[in-house]
Amino acid sequence: MAALRIATRFLRHSRNQTILIVVGIAVLISVQVFVGALITSLQSNLVERTVGSSPQVTVLSARDNVTIENYTDLASRVASTGDVGSVAVSASGNAFLTNGAKVAPVLVRGFDFPQADAIYHMLGAVYHGTAPQSDSQVLLGKELSEDLSLGVGEDVTVITAFGGRMDLTISGLFDLGVASVNEGWVMTRLAAAQTLFGYGDRVTSIEATVPSIFQARTVAAAITRAIADPDVKVTNWMDQNAQLLSGLQAQSLSSNMIQAFILVSVVIAIASILSITVLQKSRQIGILKAMGIKDRSASLVFLYEGMLLGLGGALVGLLLGVGLLTSFTTFAKGSDGTPIISISLDTVFLLQSFLIAFLSATVAGVLPARKSSRLSPIDVIRGS
Amino acid sequence: MAAIIELRKVEKVYPGPVPTKVLHGIDLTFEAGSFNSIIGASGSGKSTLLNVMSTLDRPTSGQVLLNGARTDTMKKNALAELRNETIGFVFQFHHLLPEFTAMENVLLPQRISDGRATGEATARAEKLLGLMGLSKVKDNPSTKLSGGQQQRTAIARALMNRPKIIFADEPTGNLDSETSKTIYRLFRNINAKLRTTFVIVTHDRRIAEETDRIVEIQDGRIAMDVRR
Numbered sequence: 347m348a349a350l351r352i353a354t355r356f357l358r359h360s361r362n363q364t365i366l367i368v369v370g371i372a373v374l375i376s377v378q379v380f381v382g383a384l385i386t387s388l389q390s391n392l393v394e395r396t397v398g399s400s401p402q403v404t405v406l407s408a409r410d411n412v413t414i415e416n417y418t419d420l421a422s423r424v425a426s427t428g429d430v431g432s433v434a435v436s437a438s439g440n441a442f443l444t445n446g447a448k449v450a451p452v453l454v455r456g457f458d459f460p461q462a463d464a465i466y467h468m469l470g471a472v473y474h475g476t477a478p479q480s481d482s483q484v485l486l487g488k489e490l491s492e493d494l495s496l497g498v499g500e501d502v503t504v505i506t507a508f509g510g511r512m513d514l515t516i517s518g519l520f521d522l523g524v525a526s527v528n529e530g531w532v533m534t535r536l537a538a539a540q541t542l543f544g545y546g547d548r549v550t551s552i553e554a555t556v557p558s559i560f561q562a563r564t565v566a567a568a569i570t571r572a573i574a575d576p577d578v579k580v581t582n583w584m585d586q587n588a589q590l591l592s593g594l595q596a597q598s599l600s601s602n603m604i605q606a607f608i609l610v611s612v613v614i615a616i617a618s619i620l621s622i623t624v625l626q627k628s629r630q631i632g633i634l635k636a637m638g639i640k641d642r643s644a645s646l647v648f649l650y651e652g653m654l655l656g657l658g659g660a661l662v663g664l665l666l667g668v669g670l671l672t673s674f675t676t677f678a679k680g681s682d683g684t685p686i687i688s689i690s691l692d693t694v695f696l697l698q699s700f701l702i703a704f705l706s707a708t709v710a711g712v713l714p715a716r717k718s719s720r721l722s723p724i725d726v727i728r729g730s
Numbered sequence: 731m732a733a734i735i736e737l738r739k740v741e742k743v744y745p746g747p748v749p750t751k752v753l754h755g756i757d758l759t760f761e762a763g764s765f766n767s768i769i770g771a772s773g774s775g776k777s778t779l780l781n782v783m784s785t786l787d788r789p790t791s792g793q794v795l796l797n798g799a800r801t802d803t804m805k806k807n808a809l810a811e812l813r814n815e816t817i818g819f820v821f822q823f824h825h826l827l828p829e830f831t832a833m834e835n836v837l838l839p840q841r842i843s844d845g846r847a848t849g850e851a852t853a854r855a856e857k858l859l860g861l862m863g864l865s866k867v868k869d870n871p872s873t874k875l876s877g878g879q880q881q882r883t884a885i886a887r888a889l890m891n892r893p894k895i896i897f898a899d900e901p902t903g904n905l906d907s908e909t910s911k912t913i914y915r916l917f918r919n920i921n922a923k924l925r926t927t928f929v930i931v932t933h934d935r936r937i938a939e940e941t942d943r944i945v946e947i948q949d950g951r952i953a954m955d956v957r958r
Contacts, residue, residue: 348841348842351841355829356829630828633825633827635810636786637839638812638813638814639814640806724786727781727786727825728781
């Protein structure tokens with residue numbers, strides 16, 4: 347306790363120096379928090395925008411162009427696998443869409459809309475009209491409707507390569523924010539697609555979301571084991587988007603490196619400052635040793651100083667970091683008034699940053715602590 | 731009376747390109763409760779002798795015994811405990827910690843041994859400061875005290891853990907003659923009341939003549955040892 351009391355008193359006595367050190371640590375920690383949270387949020391935004399509104403795990407037939415039978419049973423087995431979010435089935439196929447004047451190649455996607463909406467969020471993306479209410483209705487994407495100059499209530503014909511043909515009425519227009527989807531997809535009810543392609547009571551895919559999208563590969567493997575059916579194969583977004591994944595991993599690595607360098611700076615800064623403090627306080631340490639303080643307690647004085655500086659710096663740094671993030675989301679806005687990046691504050695990350703700063707500062711106190719234990723009272727007495 | 735400090739053939743050599751021998755086979759004993767002075771010219775080795783017998787420095791050869799225990803071979807932690815419990819130091823420069831008040835400085839030896847200041851310890855510190863005439867300034871930072879007040883605070887601190895021995899190296903070297911007299915009177919009182927052994931190093935023969943025994947050092951040897 348004597349060591350802690352002496353440490354706090356040393357820090358209080360050199361108030362300006364202490365404030366300067368705490369601010370120094372705080373700035374470093376706030377940068378670490380800011381960069382860490384920014385890159386993490388950037389990643390989750392990017393991931394959300396690219397793979398968030400699509401299935402992360404897909405069950406397909408193991409053979410090309412072959413549909414899946416007994417899909418109801420399979421879908422319920424997929425749904426009951428651990429770590430699976432929403433599950434939907436789809437009957438899809440390539441076709442041509444025409445209004446009599448123009449023809450466009452399209453991917454017809456037959457969904458059970460309420461079910462598929464949990465994955466694609468397409469109901470919220472319908473900006474004109476409604477989702478198909480009957481098997482004779484269809485949803486068109488924004489770009490496709492513009493290309494063919496079509497609007498809600500107009501009739502179109504869909505023709506498949508195998509001679510299937512169906513007349514459908516446009517019930518609504520959607521905008522999913524991805525031009526290729528808006529241009530290439532037409533969405534209709536599951537039964538309509540099954541009839542058009544002659545699938546009968548079969549589907550082409552069972553699609554699922556995973557709450558933690560980086561778990562997709564593990565979940566896909568679990569589903570494979572759960573359904574144990576050689577006629578189907580399970581794919582996941584991670585295997586299909588290897589480039590995106592390696593980009594994300596590179597980003598994570600660079601973020602971790604930046605954070606590691608910041609921590610190294612914290613350690614070096616505190617260690618060097620405390621080393622100077624040992625020199626400044628060597629007279630006091632010598633006197634304390636003459637009074638009978640043990641080397642261990644004398645070392646503890648500097649360890650405690652490191653801990654206290656780390657504690658103060660980490661707390662102020664967290665506040666600064668959170669303030670920086672808040673002002674970033676408040677002031678850095680896109681043309682539509684929404685924040686450029688929506689940054690979410692993860693308490694675990696903040697707690698980690700705090701702990702790491704605190705521990706680094708404590709570790710930084712070890713070297714000066716060892717130095718102080720070598721000080722001899724006689725050097726101080728003689729020196730004076 | 732029993733010996734509390736005993737030096738047997740103590741030699742001290744400072745290493746260097748030309749090693750300097752400062753103490754030459756000193757044999758010296760001080761009795762418990764005695765009031766002694768060591769005198770000598772500047773560079774005679776009297777401060778080195780005090781440092782060696784007070785455990786602040788180790789002899790190059792020979793034995794040092796405090797209270798019957800060999801200190802020249804003691805481990806650092808045992809030495810620290812011995813200093814804290816048995817010895818009080820008063821130096822020429824007060825060596826108070828500038829970060830603490832007078833009261834806190836006096837409490838430091840007790841905090842070092844017990845970790846915290848008990849009510850009893852605080853009462854004792856207050857009593858000692860009262861004895862030194864410092865009650866009014868006890869909560870002042872040590873840097874805001876006069877030279878005499880600082881030295882008296884250092885004496886109160888040296889007495890805090892009821893030491894058996896007080897080692898004082900030129901304790902009034904920086905003080906005017908009036909304050910010096912007060913300090914020696916205090917030493918005398920403490921010696922009489924608490925039977926604390928005093929070993930005072932001074933270059934001032936008049937001060938030495940106030941003590942019960944004068945040991946004179948010349949070129950690292952005992953030149954004179956007078957008991958009164």
